[in-house]
Amino acid sequence: MAGLPLAFAAPWLLLALAALPVLWLILRAIPPAPVRRLFPGVVLLLGLKDDDSVSDRTPWWLLLLRMLAVAAVIVGLAGPVLNPQPKQDGRGPLLILMDGGWASADGWTRQREVIAGMLEGAARDGRRVAMMRVAAPEPALFQPAGAWRSRLPGFAPVPWQPDAQMAQEVIESLGDARFDTRWISDGLDGPQRAPLLRALEARGDVTIHQDGAPVYGVQRPRFEGGEVTIVARRSVAGIAAEVTALAQGRDPAGNETVLASLPLTFGASEHSAEGALSLPREMSARITHFTLREAQSAGAVALSDDSLRRREVALIAGRQEREELQLLSPLHYLRQALVDTAEVLEGPLTDILPANPDVVVLADVAVLAPAEEEALTDWVDEGGLLLRFAGPRLAASDVSREAEHPLMPVRLRVGGRSVGGAMTWGEPKSLAPFDQDSPFHGLEVPDDLRVSAQVMAQPDPALADRVIAQLSDGTPLVTRKGLGEGQVVLFHVTANAEWSGLPLSGLFVRMLDRLAVLSATDRASAKQMEGTIWQPVRVLDGQGDLHDGQALPGVAGEDLSAAPLGPDLRPGLYREGDRLLARNVVTEETDLTPMQWPARLPVEGLGAPRTVDLSGGFLAAALIVLVLDVIGSLLVSGRLTGLRAGLRGAAVLIAALVLPFEGQAQEGDDARAIRDTREVVLAHVVTGDARLDEAAQAGLRGLSEVLFFRTSIEPNAPAAVDLERDELAFYPFLYWPVSPDQPIPSDVAYGKLNAYLRSGGMILFDTRDADVARFGASGPNGRKLQRLAEPLDIPPLEPVPDDHVLTRTFYLLQDFPGRYQGRDVWVEAAPPDAEQIEGMPFRNLNDGVTPVVIGGNDWAAAWAVDERGNSLYPVGRGRAGERQRELSYRFGVNLIMHVLSGNYKSDQVHVPALLDRLGQ
DSSP states (O other), X not given: OTTSSEEESSGGGGGGGGGXXXXXXXXXXXXXXXXXXXXXXXXXXXXXXXXXXXXXXXXXXXXXXXXXXXXXXXXXXXXXXXXXXXXXXXXXXXXEEEOOSGGGGGGHHHHHHHHHHHHHHHHHHXXXXXXXXXXXXXXXXXXXXXXXXXXXXXXXXXXXXXXXXXXXXXXXXXXXXXXXXXXXXXXXOOTTHHHHHHHHHTTSOEEEEEOOSOOEEEOOOEEETTEEEEEEEESOOSSOEEEEEXXXXXXXXXXXXXXXXXXXXXXXXXXXXXXXXXXXXXXXXXXXXXXXXXXXXXXXXXXXXXXXXXXXXXXXXXXXXXXXXXXXXXXXXXXXXXTXXXXXXXXXXXXXXXXXXXXXXXXXXXXXXXXXXXXXXXXXXXXXXXXXXXXXXHHHSOTTSSSOOTTSSSOBOSSOEEOSSTTOOSOOXXXXXXXXXXXXXXXXXXXXXXXXXXXXXXXXXXXXXXXXXXXXXXXXXXXXXXXXXXXXXXXXXXXXXXXXXXXXXXXXXXXXXXTTOSSSOOOSOGGGGTTOEEEXXXXXXXXXXXXXXXXXXOEEHHHHHHSOOBTTBOSEEEEETTEEEEEOSOOTTOOOOXXXXXXXXXXXXXXXXXXXXXXXHHHHHHHHHHHHHHHHHHHHTTSSOHHHHHXXXXXXXXXXXXXXXHHHHTOOHHHHHHHHHHSOOOEEEOXXXXXXXXXXXXXXXXXXXXXXXXXXXXXXXXXXXXXXXSOSTTOSEEEEEOOTTSOOOOHHHHHHHHHHHHTTOEEEEEOOOTTTOOSSSXXXXXXXXXXXXXXXXXXXXXXXXXXXXXXXXXXXXXXXXXXXXXXXXXXXXXXXXXXXXXXXXXXXXXXXXXXXXXXXXXXXXXXXXXXXXXXXXXXXSHHHHHHHHHHHHHHHHHHHHHHHXXXXXXGGGGHHHHHHHTTO
C-alpha cells in the first residue's frame, strides 16, 4: 500500500471482508412460518404468562458487535504493519554492520531502533542476518533474524574508534559468499572506510544509514595562566552552535556534583570552540572530569589528572641568594622546572608547613632547629615528600655521619668526593643506566652529562635497597627511604650546576616528574615513559560512564603514551606511584572529519519511524468484542436480569480476562527477588540459543529434584538469568553452557560477574565438547570460552586434585562425568602453602570456595528431566549409562554442597590437634 503508513503482510485475506454483508443476511434470516394445527390441550395453557421474554430475532447492535469481531479477526490475520519499511530487492543474507565506536554512542538509541526494524523486515522476508561492529570485530555469523533480537540489547558502543587493523579483521571474517549490507555509520571518515567499502561492495549491495547530526568531542583540559582552558570540537560546521562544558567533581561532602559550567560557542564555519575557567585552587583540585551537556559519549568526556592539580612545592635554601648570581642560586633551576606546573612557596619552614604543601625541597640545608626538625618529621610521617639536595654546607656538616638521621635516607661519609680538581684521582663520572626497580627506569641518560662532585654514602647493608640512581662506577647518586606514610629523597649533588650538569639537562625535569614533584606527566615522547607500568584506576565505556578499572591489567608507559586506544588500552585514569595520568579519547590529533560517501551509494537517515506489527492489537480487540457479545447475548436471552446483574456479569468476565495479564505484569523485579531469595535457587545463564537454554533449565530442574530428595537442601524452581539485566547476587550457583554463537557480554555485565565471583558465587562453565575436544582452544567451544572468560577476575586453575573437597562434600567421588566423560575438570588452584597433615588423606585447603569450575562433560544434559521426571537425553548405554548418569547427579550434589557449605570437610585436618588438646 504505497504512500500509506500502514501495510499488510497478507493483504489477500482482506477479501474476506466482502463476506460480512452475507453474514449479516444469514444472521438476520427468519425461519419459515410454521404450519398451524389445532390441538385441544392448548386450551389448558390459555391465560398463563411467561415472565421471561425472548426476542424472536437478533438485535441490530448485537449483530454489529459480531460483525466488528469478525472484521477485527480478518484484519489481524492479514498482518497489519504500521510504518512498513520499503520492500528490498535483495532476498539473500543480510549483514548489519555498525561502526560501534564512541562516535556512535550519541545516536545509539536511534541506531538500535533502526536495526530492530531491519531485523523485523528480515524475519518477514525469511532472510538470514549477521550483525557486526567494526570497532569490536567478531566472525560473521549468519542466523535467522529472530536469533538476533534477544542479543540486540547486548550490543553497545566501545570507547574507541575503528581503525584499519579492525577493518581488516572484519574483511577477513566475511568469507566469499554474497550478501547485502546495511552499514550503520557514525559519520566520521577514517583510513578503514575505503578498503572495507570495497570488500562489502564486492559481495553485494551496500546501503548506508547515517545520522546528519555532528559528532562532538572535548580535548584534555589545559592549565594556562592560572585558568583552565577547555576546547570542544565538532565534525560538521555550517551553522553557529553553542555547547556547555560541565566541570564535574566532588563537593566538600564527597558527593559527585557539577562544580562549574562554561558555554562554548562555535562560529558558523568553525570546527572548534575554546573557553577558559578561572577557578580557586581548591575547587580545581576537586574536578574529576569535564563533559559536554549536549553529547553522551566517551569522546565528550575529558578526564582530569595531575595537570589540573597543581602541586604546592616549598623551596628552602641553605644560603641566601645574591641577585647578581642567580645562576648560582641553589633554587634557580628548581624554580625554572616548577614555574609552569606547580605552585611555589618560599619562606620560613615553620610558616610553610601549616599550609601542608605536597613537597618540601631543602637545597643544601644541613641543620634544622629542633622545632623545625620535629614539625618536618611529623609532616613526612603523615605522607609528605621531602626532597633534599646536597651542597657544601651538607658536605661540611656532621649530619647523618655517626648514625643515620631520620630526615636523611643514608649515612654520609666524612668528606665529599671531588673529581677533576687539583687533587684529582680520576675523570668526571657519567650516570649509569637506571635499574628496573628505579622510578627513573626508562629515562634516557644524556651522553654528555657529567658529575664532578658529590657527597658519598656510607656503605651499609640497607644501602643497595635505597639507591635509585648511581654513577657509572656504582657510586650512589640519588637515594630514597620511606618514613611513615611519606618518603625522603636525597640528590647527592647540588640543585645548581656547581657539582654536575644534571640541573642543566632535560633529565632533571623528568626525574622530578617521576618523583611526583611536578603536576603533569610529560607524554611528549614514549621513551620518557619507557619502563613504567601504569595501573588503570577508572575507565570509560563508549557512552562516557566511568567504571572501576583496577581489575584490568597494567599498561606499559610507552603504550599509554603513544599506542592507539583499543581493547588493550581503554580511555581512563591511570596511576603509577603518586602520579595520575588521564588517557582521553579526543586529542589534538583526533580526526573528526565527516565522511563523504560515493554518489553511487544510497544514504538513508536514522529518523524513520519504527515498524510496528498491529496484528496482536486487532486480535485482542476482537477478543474484547466477543466478550461484550457474550454479555449482550445473556442480556437478550434474559439470563441476566436487571442492569445490576448485567454489570456484575460484565465485571466478572472482564476481571477473568484482565487479571491474569495484570498479575503477570506485576511479576516484576521485586517479586522475583522475593521468590529467589526465599529459598535456594539454581540458575543458568541465558545464551540466546533456545534449545541450549531449554536443556540448561531442564538440567537444573533435575538436579534440584535430586537435591530435594537426597539432601536437606530444598531448592525452588531454577531460574534463567540475563547477565545484562538481572541481579546475580540472588543465586549461589550459575550454570553457563558455552556455544560458539553466543554474544560476548557487555562491560557492565562483566562488572556484575566479577562482583559475583568475589562475593562467593560460583560459575560452572560447560563447553559440552568432551566427546570431540580436549580442554583448551582446540574446539570452537573452547575458543569461545577463552573469549568469554578473558575479562573475568579468575584465579589460577588446576585439574581437580585427588584430595580436593569436591571429591567428598557429600559423596566420595574420583570421576565427574556428565553426558560425556574422560576429560579434566578445572578448579581454583590450591595455595602454595597448602600442607599435608600427617595421618590425614588430604591437605588443609582453608575455607575458600572455588569461584569457577570448568569442564566439558555436558552435565545439564545428564541431569535434564521433563515435568514428569523422565530423563530427556541418553547417557551411555544400558546399565553403564545409568551408572554414569548417577555419578553425574552425585557430582552435581557435591558441587552445590561445596557452594553452600565451603570446604568444611577440610576442617578434618584439625582433628588430631583437637583430640590432642582434649587429651584423647
